[in-house]
Amino acid sequence: MANPTLLILAGDGIGPEVMAEVKRIITWYGDKRDMPFDVTEDLVGGCAYDKHGTPLHDDTMAKAQEVDAVLLGAVGGPAYDDLDFSVKPERGLLRLRKEMDLFSNLRPAQCFDALADFSSLKREIVAGLDIMIVRELTSGVYFGEPRGIHTEGNERVGVNTQRYTESEIARVARSAFELARRRNNRVCSMEKANVMESGVLWRQVVTEVHAKDYADVELSHMYADNGAMQLVRNPKQFDVIVTDNLFGDLLSDAAAMLTGSLGMLPSASLGLPMANGRPKALYEPVHGSAPDITGQGKANPIACILSFAMALRYSFDAGSEADRLEAAVEKVLADGARTADLLGPEGGSPISTTQMGDAILAAL
Amino acid sequence: MANPTLLILAGDGIGPEVMAEVKRIITWYGDKRDMPFDVTEDLVGGCAYDKHGTPLHDDTMAKAQEVDAVLLGAVGGPAYDDLDFSVKPERGLLRLRKEMDLFSNLRPAQCFDALADFSSLKREIVAGLDIMIVRELTSGVYFGEPRGIHTEGNERVGVNTQRYTESEIARVARSAFELARRRNNRVCSMEKANVMESGVLWRQVVTEVHAKDYADVELSHMYADNGAMQLVRNPKQFDVIVTDNLFGDLLSDAAAMLTGSLGMLPSASLGLPMANGRPKALYEPVHGSAPDITGQGKANPIACILSFAMALRYSFDAGSEADRLEAAVEKVLADGARTADLLGPEGGSPISTTQMGDAILAAL
Ligand SMILES: CC(C)[C@H](C(=O)O)[C@@H](O)C(=O)O
Ligand SMILES: CC(C)[C@H](C(=O)O)[C@@H](O)C(=O)O
Numbered sequence: 001m002a003n004p005t006l007l008i009l010a011g012d013g014i015g016p017e018v019m020a021e022v023k024r025i026i027t028w029y030g031d032k033r034d035m036p037f038d039v040t041e042d043l044v045g046g047c048a049y050d051k052h053g054t055p056l057h058d059d060t061m062a063k064a065q066e067v068d069a070v071l072l073g074a075v076g077g078p079a080y081d082d083l084d085f086s087v088k089p090e091r092g093l094l095r096l097r098k099e100m101d102l103f104s105n106l107r108p109a110q111c112f113d114a115l116a117d118f119s120s121l122k123r124e125i126v127a128g129l130d131i132m133i134v135r136e137l138t139s140g141v142y143f144g145e146p147r148g149i150h151t152e153g154n155e156r157v158g159v160n161t162q163r164y165t166e167s168e169i170a171r172v173a174r175s176a177f178e179l180a181r182r183r184n185n186r187v188c189s190m191e192k193a194n195v196m197e198s199g200v201l202w203r204q205v206v207t208e209v210h211a212k213d214y215a216d217v218e219l220s221h222m223y224a225d226n227g228a229m230q231l232v233r234n235p236k237q238f239d240v241i242v243t244d245n246l247f248g249d250l251l252s253d254a255a256a257m258l259t260g261s262l263g264m265l266p267s268a269s270l271g272l273p274m275a276n277g278r279p280k281a282l283y284e285p286v287h288g289s290a291p292d293i294t295g296q297g298k299a300n301p302i303a304c305i306l307s308f309a310m311a312l313r314y315s316f317d318a319g320s321e322a323d324r325l326e327a328a329v330e331k332v333l334a335d336g337a338r339t340a341d342l343l344g345p346e347g348g349s350p351i352s353t354t355q356m357g358d359a360i361l362a363a364l
Numbered sequence: 365m366a367n368p369t370l371l372i373l374a375g376d377g378i379g380p381e382v383m384a385e386v387k388r389i390i391t392w393y394g395d396k397r398d399m400p401f402d403v404t405e406d407l408v409g410g411c412a413y414d415k416h417g418t419p420l421h422d423d424t425m426a427k428a429q430e431v432d433a434v435l436l437g438a439v440g441g442p443a444y445d446d447l448d449f450s451v452k453p454e455r456g457l458l459r460l461r462k463e464m465d466l467f468s469n470l471r472p473a474q475c476f477d478a479l480a481d482f483s484s485l486k487r488e489i490v491a492g493l494d495i496m497i498v499r500e501l502t503s504g505v506y507f508g509e510p511r512g513i514h515t516e517g518n519e520r521v522g523v524n525t526q527r528y529t530e531s532e533i534a535r536v537a538r539s540a541f542e543l544a545r546r547r548n549n550r551v552c553s554m555e556k557a558n559v560m561e562s563g564v565l566w567r568q569v570v571t572e573v574h575a576k577d578y579a580d581v582e583l584s585h586m587y588a589d590n591g592a593m594q595l596v597r598n599p600k601q602f603d604v605i606v607t608d609n610l611f612g613d614l615l616s617d618a619a620a621m622l623t624g625s626l627g628m629l630p631s632a633s634l635g636l637p638m639a640n641g642r643p644k645a646l647y648e649p650v651h652g653s654a655p656d657i658t659g660q661g662k663a664n665p666i667a668c669i670l671s672f673a674m675a676l677r678y679s680f681d682a683g684s685e686a687d688r689l690e691a692a693v694e695k696v697l698a699d700g701a702r703t704a705d706l707l708g709p710e711g712g713s714p715i716s717t718t719q720m721g722d723a724i725l726a727a728l
Pocket of ligand 1: 090249
């Protein structure tokens with residue numbers, strides 16, 4: 001059987017630095033666990049724009065459609081701030097999500113015990129936190145038409161369209177219910193059904209899917225503004241949260257920041273099954289391109305490494321290998337290995353990106 | 365000269381209970397400070413629906429347009445959850461905002477020192493927090509057309525439109541810059557200009573208004589997802605935040621919850637100046653109708669009382685009277701008066717809504 005295939009798009013900023021550590025781990029799986037991957041690399045984001053004048057070349061898009069999983073580092077940076085909207089680094093990432101139809105974005109917000117004190121929240125509020133935000137990723141106001149800036153009378157008008165179809169809502173709801181069954185069996189759906197009709201439909205469809213096929217899962221509904229409050233007040237009340245693309249963007253970032261473990265958090269974006277049964281998939285850390293520390297060997301590679309662990313679990317049906325990798329990360333943290341972002345106000349001496357990679361490889 | 369006029373819309377849930385205390389304070393200002401107000405009362409939200417079949421009767425709307433300021437309690441509750449979208453209690457509030465053209469929603473997020481320990485955040489992160497979120501309130505996805513649920517092929521589709529004109533953005537930006545000048549002279553504008561053209565226009569217009577008339581104010585821009593993170597990580601980095609209707613809804617609620625003082629936070633919604641020079645204005649607490657404690661005398665009236673203090677300041681040019689009322693609130697808190705929501709895990713004996721009103725009146 002052919003080796004599983006990976007496309008690595010390291011991207012901008014610290015993307016290439018953290019991805020370098022993931023590549024060593026991929027090699028380790030080939031050498032030591034007899035799990036060889038065929039790896040291709042390409043450009044996305046600002047670096048793709050610099051070379052091709054577009055943040056995602058058509059050839060790269062085509063490759064992404066063919067591989068078993070895409071691993072992405074980060075996109076964007078101040079050098080690209082003044083670019084026209086249509087060629088912004090982020091548009092490369094959005095094109096991948098849209099054309100691969102990666103509708104279900106899994107964003108775990110997990111507090112690592114060794115790091116609970118880095119949270120701005122009190123330890124008892126976040127210690128042991130383990131929630132999963134399922135964000136719809138291919139529709140909503142990110143993609144709806146009409147959109148753009150036009151002139152009306154003598155002024156400019158900016159327009160975007162929030163648009164959700166029944167089937168778009170149903171499929172992401174299903175993925176949330178499925179996940180909940182493997183976790184604590186609770187789903188909270190968030191929208192603004194009190195002020196937006198797209199939220200009314202969202203609530204209706206989630207309720208229907210639940211009644212039809214997932215009545216064993218506990219379902220609740222919450223307005224997204226209250227959701228933002230409740231995440232701050234008492235995040236442990238949640239198990240799985242399912243929400244739309246835009247709310248999911250804000251809520252998952254807030255949730256990630258709660259944990260104190262931002263440099264640690266992975267994500268998976270999953271689509272429909274391909275011919276080989278694997279879902280279309282893209283894995284990326286939650287953190288951004290961190291231009292302020294780029295090129296200094298300071299970046300924490302763990303979020304990117306744990307994204308590869310999610311790939312093992314969700315794309316390659318290798319849950320126990322994912323467990324192994326996650327356990328290695330936990331071990332090095334317990335042993336005290338800390339990149340600069342993981343040092344508290346007391347300080348201590350940080351290790352470099354590569355040294356963190358070394359430690360995790362050694363623990364594997 | 366005629367007395368200034370107030371329309372009181374106590375609304376649903378705990379709205380009438382907290383408003384009862386505000387009414388006593390209004391009477392006090394008439395009796396003791398020679399500031400008599402002409403007060404009218406009417407219905408909004410679920411109670412208006414119960415009586416008239418609409419959450420805001422046309423006569424009430426007309427009255428709201430005529431008075432100097434509207435004071436609102438809270439709208440909504442589980443009894444109205446299954447109502448049709450068009451008659452939801454919230455639609456009454458939205459109609460007021462829209463028809464009075466209250467484009468600038470001021471949401472202070474202030475941490476009261478006596479309450480800092482109630483925050484889920486560490487004391488050092490929130491103690492002394494005093495930021496102001498200026499939320500655009502009459503446009504964006506809350507109001508844009510087309511909107512609704514329709515059928516396409518054999519499925520339902522939910523649509524809302526995010527739409528901002530240049531002048532809508534400019535006027536709320538101005539109000540944020542003006543406020544910043546009276547505070548710490550810093551404005552952070554939040555949008556998603558990396559994925560939404562309406563956000564691109566937002567950033568452009570805010571930048572233009574700044575360059576033209578407010579270059580003395582420090583202006584920064586942040587993506588709203590990062591804004592949600594930064595509010596959790598280190599809210600004291602902000603002074604004034606200006607953002608659109610939907611982002612403002614989530615971000616201001618998250619910011620309110622950070623403070624640990626949710627039952628304490630007021631808001632003002634301001635529009636254009638009327639013939640008498642006063643802005644169209646509506647004042648309401650940030651908290652909701654709290655159905656779980658309705659009718660039990662447990663509600664904290666302070667947010668509603670501080671909303672009246674904002675009315676004194678922004679509608680009646682009585683800043684020193686607002687200071688007086690705020691000082692009275694601070695004094696009773698310092699003296700240890702606590703409604704149930706202000707008791708920590710250690711407990712203690714709470715006072716009732718009316719007793720809190722008594723204490724504030726006594727301190728005035
Ligand atoms: C980079 C950007 C396009 C993206 C988004 O807004 O979705 C990011 O914030 C994320 O959450 O993955
Ligand atoms: C009650 C509701 C319509 C309202 C909103 O979404 O604006 C509320 O959440 C608020 O923030 O004032």
